[in-house]
Amino acid sequence: MYDEAIQNLKDALRFSPDNIPLKSILAETLLKANRLDEAEQAYMSLITLTNDAKAKFGLAKTFFQKEAYAKANVILEELIDNGDNNHEIYILHAKALIHEHDITKAIEIYRKALALNPQCQDAELDAQLRQVNVVEEVGDVADNAYFIQHPSIDFAHVGGMEEVKKEIDLKIIKPLLHPELYKAYGKKTGGGILLYGPPGCGKTYIAKATAGQVKARFISVGLNDILDMWIGNSEKNLHHIFEIARQNTPCVLFFDEIDALGASRSDMRQSSGRHLINQFLQELDGVENENDGILIMGATNTPWHLDQAFRRPGRFDRIVFVPPPDNIAREAILKIKLAGKPTSGIDYHQIAKKMEQYSGADIEALIDKTIEDKLTESFNSGVPQPIAQQDLLSTLKRHKPSTAEWFSTAKNFALFANESGLYDDILTYMKIKK
Numbered sequence: 323m324y325d326e327a328i329q330n331l332k333d334a335l336r337f338s339p340d341n342i343p344l345k346s347i348l349a350e351t352l353l354k355a356n357r358l359d360e361a362e363q364a365y366m367s368l369i370t371l372t373n374d375a376k377a378k379f380g381l382a383k384t385f386f387q388k389e390a391y392a393k394a395n396v397i398l399e400e401l402i403d404n405g406d407n408n409h410e411i412y413i414l415h416a417k418a419l420i421h422e423h424d425i426t427k428a429i430e431i432y433r434k435a436l437a438l439n440p441q442c443q444d445a446e447l448d449a450q451l452r453q454v455n456v457v458e459e460v461g462d463v464a465d466n467a468y469f470i471q472h473p474s475i476d477f478a479h480v481g482g483m484e485e486v487k488k489e490i491d492l493k494i495i496k497p498l499l500h501p502e503l504y505k506a507y508g509k510k511t512g513g514g515i516l517l518y519g520p521p522g523c524g525k526t527y528i529a530k531a532t533a534g535q536v537k538a539r540f541i542s543v544g545l546n547d548i549l550d551m552w553i554g555n556s557e558k559n560l561h562h563i564f565e566i567a568r569q570n571t572p573c574v575l576f577f578d579e580i581d582a583l584g585a586s587r588s589d590m591r592q593s594s595g596r597h598l599i600n601q602f603l604q605e606l607d608g609v610e611n612e613n614d615g616i617l618i619m620g621a622t623n624t625p626w627h628l629d630q631a632f633r634r635p636g637r638f639d640r641i642v643f644v645p646p647p648d649n650i651a652r653e654a655i656l657k658i659k660l661a662g663k664p665t666s667g668i669d670y671h672q673i674a675k676k677m678e679q680y681s682g683a684d685i686e687a688l689i690d691k692t693i694e695d696k697l698t699e700s701f702n703s704g705v706p707q708p709i710a711q712q713d714l715l716s717t718l719k720r721h722k723p724s725t726a727e728w729f730s731t732a733k734n735f736a737l738f739a740n741e742s743g744l745y746d747d748i749l750t751y752m753k754i755k756k
């Protein structure tokens with residue numbers, strides 16, 4: 323079927339022998355037609371003309387087809403050394419390396435391909451490589467102790483956030499402490515809390531403090547703890563973590579930046595990401611009482627990217643906005659963070675008032691910066707000085723709050739994708755809606 327096209331291309335090239343786009347189409351077509359010697363020639367002459375990476379990749383593919391794996395590898399290695407980040411190059415290189423029996427290197431290259439594009443999991447490579455690599459087969463989740471924390475902070479260490487504390491108390495702490503009462507009233511317990519809001523405003527911090535508050539263990543899980551290069555292993559890892567939680571109740575099982583795990587972006591639907599989401603939903607639902615004693619919490623800066631299935635009853639059915647700290651909270655955070663440090667005559671109230679829109683992390687950064695400056699000053703003068711009001715005010719002038727950017731994105735979702743008032747809290751906070 324390609325023969326006619328090839329003839330036409332050749333005819334055309336007789337009139338303009340140096341036409342690079344034409345030549346390049348000819349080479350590709352010859353490769354597709356499996357006319358490999360001619361394809362090799364065509365790519366060679368292209369490379370002489372242009373020294374182009376795409377043509378080199380074409381030549382490598384041709385060598386691969388010809389089972390000249392060593393030659394293919396030389397070219398692919400050169401492309402990679404030159405910083406070409408096309409994951410297809412890595413995938414082909416890994417395949418050619420298997421033929422050369424260099425499995426270790428093949429695994430390394432496949433790993434890099436997946437780092438460039440997690441969607442490029444390749445069933446054939448997966449099968450060939452994991453056979454010889456059975457040791458990793460169990461999944462990469464480290465031993466249980468690595469995950470289990472015993473937080474030393476509780477709600478008293480969290481400045482402000484009264485609304486959020488109240489929600490957490492009602493929704494998950496009380497049911498944990500008084501299950502019999504809930505049963506008596508026929509009220510179902512279970513389900514988790516999803517915290518969302520601008521970065522640095524205490525989502526992770528309050529999740530940890532929740533565990534401290536009820537003296538439960540804290541198990542924090544991020545995407546990197548779960549994702550694994552081998553097909554099916556990410557799901558196993560996730561299951562394993564739920565099992566750790568089930569064996570260590572009472573505990574807070576916390577999924578940080580959960581949007582990365584439960585992304586609803588359409589590209590995740592088609593590929594491996596979908597399996598992981600399904601596994602997650604299955605674990606959340608649990609079978610009969612399986613998740614008793616586990617407080618499930620999640621946090622995200624981008625709730626709109628989370629698959630809607632996560633918000634069904636019994637899953638993350640409470641979604642709580644964690645706003646930037648208000649005046650009182652900022653003052654509390656300032657005091658918490660400056661406690662035990664040398665200070666003199668600080669008017670916390672006045673500083674807090676000037677920190678509109680600052681996140682908890684901003685406040686922390688501001689204090690760090692002030693202390694650094696103070697240190698430099700002390701080295702210069704040789705006399706250590708306590709942190710004073712003026713020092714904080716002068717850092718404040720140079721430090722911009724970080725939450726505005728988040729609100730400008732969030733506002734759009736709250737206005738235009740606000741099904742059943744999900745993001746009303748954002749609008750209220752921004753004083754767009756009462």
Ligand SMILES: Nc1ncnc2c1ncn2[C@@H]1O[C@H](COP(=O)(O)OP(=O)(O)O)[C@@H](O)[C@H]1O
Pocket residue numbers: 479480481482483520521522523524525526527528621647651655658681682683684686
């Ligand atoms: N309400 C708060 N009280 C005390 N510290 C806070 C508070 N909010 C934020 N912080 C501080 O800011 C840091 C960043 O908060 P974090 O919980 O990591 O933010 P997020 O998870 O929302 O991005 C925390 O480590 C904590 O030290």
Ligand SMILES: [Mg+2]
Pocket residue numbers: 522525526527578621
């Ligand atoms: Mg966080």
